[in-house]
Amino acid sequence: xxxxxxxxxxxxxxxxxxxxxxxxxxxxxxxxxxxxxxxxxxxxxxxxxxxxxxxxxxxxxxxxxxxxxxxxxxxxxxxxxxxxxxxxxxxxxxxxxxxxxxxxxxxxxxxxxxxxxxxxxxxxxxxxxxxxxxxxxxxxxxxxxxxxxxxxxxxxxxxxxxxxxxxxxxxxxxxxxxxxxxxxxxxxxxxxxxxxxxxxxxxxxxxxxxxxxxxxxxxxxxxxxxxxxxxxxxxxxxxxxxxxxxxxxxxxxxxxxxxxxxxxxxxxxxxxxxxxxxxxxxxxxxxxxxxxxxxxxxxxxxxxxxxxxxxxxxxxxxxxxxxxxxxxxxxxxxxxxxxxxxxxxxxxxxxxxxxxxxxxxxxxxxxxxxxxxxxxxxxxxxxxxxxxxxxxxxxxxxxxxxxxxxxxxxxxxxxxxxxxxxxxxxxxxxxxxxxxxxxxxxxxxxxxxxxxxxxxxxxxxxxxxxxxxxxxxxxxxxxxxxxxxxxxxxxxxxxxxxxxxxxxxxxxxxxxxxxxxxxxxxxxxxxxxxxxxxxxxxxxxxxxxxxxxxxxxxxxxxxxxxxxxxxxxxxxxxxxxxxxx
Numbered sequence: 001x002x003x004x005x006x007x008x009x010x011x012x013x014x015x016x017x018x019x020x021x022x023x024x025x026x027x028x029x030x031x032x033x034x035x036x037x038x039x040x041x042x043x044x045x046x047x048x049x050x051x052x053x054x055x056x057x058x059x060x061x062x063x064x065x066x067x068x069x070x071x072x073x074x075x076x077x078x079x080x081x082x083x084x085x086x087x088x089x090x091x092x093x094x095x096x097x098x099x100x101x102x103x104x105x106x107x108x109x110x111x112x113x114x115x116x117x118x119x120x121x122x123x124x125x126x127x128x129x130x131x132x133x134x135x136x137x138x139x140x141x142x143x144x145x146x147x148x149x150x151x152x153x154x155x156x157x158x159x160x161x162x163x164x165x166x167x168x169x170x171x172x173x174x175x176x177x178x179x180x181x182x183x184x185x186x187x188x189x190x191x192x193x194x195x196x197x198x199x200x201x202x203x204x205x206x207x208x209x210x211x212x213x214x215x216x217x218x219x220x221x222x223x224x225x226x227x228x229x230x231x232x233x234x235x236x237x238x239x240x241x242x243x244x245x246x247x248x249x250x251x252x253x254x255x256x257x258x259x260x261x262x263x264x265x266x267x268x269x270x271x272x273x274x275x276x277x278x279x280x281x282x283x284x285x286x287x288x289x290x291x292x293x294x295x296x297x298x299x300x301x302x303x304x305x306x307x308x309x310x311x312x313x314x315x316x317x318x319x320x321x322x323x324x325x326x327x328x329x330x331x332x333x334x335x336x337x338x339x340x341x342x343x344x345x346x347x348x349x350x351x352x353x354x355x356x357x358x359x360x361x362x363x364x365x366x367x368x369x370x371x372x373x374x375x376x377x378x379x380x381x382x383x384x385x386x387x388x389x390x391x392x393x394x395x396x397x398x399x400x401x402x403x404x405x406x407x408x409x410x411x412x413x414x415x416x417x418x419x420x421x422x423x424x425x426x427x428x429x430x431x432x433x434x435x436x437x438x439x440x441x442x443x444x445x446x447x448x449x450x451x452x453x454x455x456x457x458x459x460x461x462x463x464x465x466x467x468x469x470x471x472x473x474x475x476x477x478x479x480x481x482x483x484x485x486x487x488x489x490x491x492x493x494x495x496x497x498x499x500x501x502x503x504x505x506x507x508x509x510x511x512x513x514x515x516x517x518x519x520x521x522x523x524x525x526x527x528x529x530x531x532x533x534x535x536x537x538x539x540x541x542x543x544x545x546x547x548x549x550x551x552x553x554x555x556x557x558x559x560x561x562x563x564x565x566x567x568x569x570x571x572x573x574x575x576x577x578x579x580x581x
Contacts, residue, residue, distance in 0.1 A: 024054045026072055027064060037063035066147045070122070074145035077124045080509045082146045085110065085120045085154045090244050093117070094155075096137050105129055108151045113241050115139055120146035120154075201252045204245065205260070209287065211242070212304055213280055218345075219304065222257070224250040224297035236472050236519050237345065240512065247296075254291065254298045261289040269293055275372075276302075288372065305374050311353045318520035318569075320560065327466065327525055331355050331433075336463035337426045339413075341438040347470045347521055348435045349374055352409055355433065356380060364406040369396040371411050385411075393418045401425060410434040419451040426461035440557065441467040441526035442545045445536055459533040465526040467557060469578040471570045472516035478508035479515075479568060488572060495559045503568035520569055522561040522578065526554055 024042070027033045033041075041057040048057075055069040067083060074081035082088060090111040094102070097109055107129070108120040117139035123129060124145050134141045208231060212220050217233035229250045231243040245253070255265045261274030276287040288303040315324060330338060340348045353375060359366055361379030368377075371385045371393070381403075385396050394417040397410055401421070412435050413419050425432050436444050444465045448458050481501045484492070492498055505515020528536070532548050540548075550556065561575030 022054075023069070023072065024058070027055075027058070027069070030072070032068050032072075033058060033064050037061070066149065070145050070147050073124065077143075077145070079124060080144045080513065082110070082120050082144045082509075083150070085146045085150050089120075089154060093244065096139070097133065098136065101132075101136060102155060105132075106148055106151050106155075107133065108146065108154050109137075110144065111241070111244065112139060116142050118142045118144055120144045120151055122146065122148040122151060201249065201256050204243075204249075205253060205256045208243065209276075209278060209285075209302070209304075210280065212302075213285055213306060217304055220300075220302040222250075222253060222300040222302075224254075224294065224299065226296055229253075235512075236516060237470060238472075238514070250297045254300050257289060257300050257302070258291065261287075263289070263291065268298055286372075286374070305372075311357050311375055311377070312350055314354045314358060317347075317351060317354060317523075318564070319523050319525075320555075320563070323523055323525050323555070323560075326527060327464075328358075330464040330527060331358070333431060333463055335426055335429050335431050337422060337432050337434070337461045338463050339434055339436055339444050339465045341436045341441060341444050341465060341467045342469055343437060343439070345470070346468055347519075348468065349411070351466065351468065351521075352433050352435070353377065356407075356409060359407060365404055366407040366409075367400055367403060367405045368409040369393055369400060369411060370409075394421060397421045397425070401428075401430075405430060407431045408433070412436070413448075413451070416451040416453075419448060419453050423453055423457050423461050427457075438467070440546070441465040441524050441554070442542055442549055443467075444526075445545055446542050449539075455539050456537050459528075459537040462528055462533075462536075464528070467524045467526075468521050469557060469561075470519045471522055471561060471564075471574040471578050472514075473518040473520050474503050474568055474570055475505040475508060475511035475515055475517040477510045477517070478506045479503050480506050481568075484572075491572070492562060495556075495562050497559070497562050497566065499566045502565060502572060504571050516574075520564065522557055522564060522570075522575065524555055524557045524560060 024033070024038050028035065028038055037058065038054075041054055041061060041063060044057055044061070045054060055073075058064045059066045059069060067081075071081045085108050088110050089108060093109045093112050096112070096117065097107070102108065106122050110118045110120055112118070117133070117137050119133055119141060121129065121143055122145070124143055130141055130143065208220060212233050215233060215235060217235050218237075219234040221230075221232040221234070221239065223230050223232065224247060227247055229245050229247040230241050231245070232239045232241050234240075254268075257276075258265045258272070258274070260276045263272045263274045270293065272289075272291045274289045276289060278285045278287065283306075286305040288305065290301045290303075292299045292301075314328070317324075319327060340351050342348055356366060356368070356377055361377075365381070366377075366379065367381040367383065369383050369385060371387075373382045373384045376382070383396055383400065385392055393410060393412065393414060397408070397418060398421060400408060408425060408430055410418065410422060410432065413422060422432050422434055436447050438444050438447050442465075444467075445458060445462075448462075449455060481503055483500065484502050488502070489498065505511060505517075507513040507515045511517040526532075526549055528549075529552050532545065532552060535545055535548055558575060558579045561570065561579060562572065564570050565572045565575055
């Protein structure tokens with residue numbers, strides 16, 4: 001058998017010392033090539049006096065795909081491997097390097113974020129090339145690895161029109177049957193409407209919406225600046241820059257979105273709100289549009305409401321088993337008030353939808369009052385409020401009580417009238433769910449008292465309060481353990497928790513190098529007992545109520561988060577960012 005020569009293990013432009021073993025051996029152990037194919041390639045290399053490398057020969061002989069070889073090379077250098085570079089590249093960034101340079105060196109600028117240019121290369125070990133890119137572009141450089149064929153085909157798409165923002169290539173995989181927009185008729189505004197209807201703008205906006213839904217974004221931000229325009233997605237609670245079209249396109253993009261949302265495109269001096277209904281891959285998606293006039297043009301934010309993500313089974317929310325068992329018990333009670341609290345974006349609506357989905361709607365009249373209705377629930381009567389028409393939460397709830405409901409979900413308690421009606425409904429035998437904006441479970445008591453609800457009424461009707469936050473989940477693909485330092489050990493000790501090992505994400509292509517993928521809830525559940533209710537009726541302070549709750553078994557938000565961090569579901573830093581106290 002021919003030996004696997006170390007000097008024949010690298011792909012063009014790589015350093016043999018970067019690999020813990022010969023490249024051919026790595027490919028063999030991963031099952032990417034057969035023993036016979038590797039032997040054949042080594043024999044060919046020995047007989048060839050051109051000094052070709054083993055990876056190059058294996059690809060030429062059809063024993064392995066070039067992408068598989070380059071992925072191993074990328075892993076050895078600890079940098080991302082990119083498939084389909086054309087779909088990731090921002091066409092407006094291609095022109096930051098001269099045409100002759102990118103063609104000569106087979107490099108593809110992908111995107112630029114905060115002065116750092118990410119470039120796909122086929123030779124990651126060519127330090128001279130990296131320095132040249134930095135010098136020519138004037139930017140810090142971050143590398144990604146792509147196949148030479150992928151880079152060259154991408155350049156063929158972009159270079160003929162590198163000075164123009166072209167979206168045909170990134171939009172080409174979106175079939176008309178996968179994405180459709182329900183248009184509205186609007187009055188003709190000659191020039192701006194014509195520009196907004198031009199195919200490139202239409203395709204860009206459609207692609208922006210399509211890709212945001214595909215990537216699980218909750219919001220799209222279109223942000224004009226002095227000489228720049230950036231489009232960012234909020235994914236897992238964090239904003240990521242997705243596109244950077246020429247800033248001259250900002251008015252046309254804003255106008256196109258406003259046309260779709262049925263807004264007045266001639267009015268750019270005051271904020272406007274609207275909605276867009278699209279159908280994507282045979283399912284409806286609702287988009288809430290908000291525009292705000294700024295110094296450099298209108299900023300547009302689109303909230304993505306995907307019914308697929310709105311209803312989550314209760315046991316997938318992330319509650320600890322004991323908390324989930326107690327929560328199931330109180331949501332099955334015949335009457336009373338049950339509250340879910342937390343700041344905006346903490347998942348309160350998702351939790352309430354999950355509860356309603358568990359109820360037997362065939363024998364109970366389950367009704368909701370929402371702003372807006374975020375997802376359709378079969379067998380549930382859902383009523384959207386309309387503040388402009390004078391149909392707010394209080395008015396809707398008053399009318400709903402005449403509709404013979406058994407279970408009522410009020411989207412939010414915002415004022416004293418709504419709070420009073422909610423309490424009255426509970427007293428008359430209804431089970432009422434609602435939300436409050438408070439930082440902790442016990443804070444809901446103080447909030448109700450501030451809304452002029454008498455302490456004895458709170459004590460008589462309140463059945464439970466669930467406080468929650470959303471934290472990012474550690475990426476399962478790249479998570480690894482580390483030993484906490486003394487400061488972290490002391491911090492965990494304040495919650496009577498100890499661990500010699502914690503988890504964090506190292507960062508990989510699947511999690512956008514963040515170390516996180518997805519989100520999970522952390523919770524504290526307050527089920528008031530007689531001692532707690534007596535303290536409420538006496539008007540005890542928030543601090544006293546909190547102490548009584550903890551003595552009765554309440555697990556604080558931070559402690560629940562720390563427990564999830566020890567399990568490897570999230571990190572200590574994420575918990576501390578979500579819960580400051």
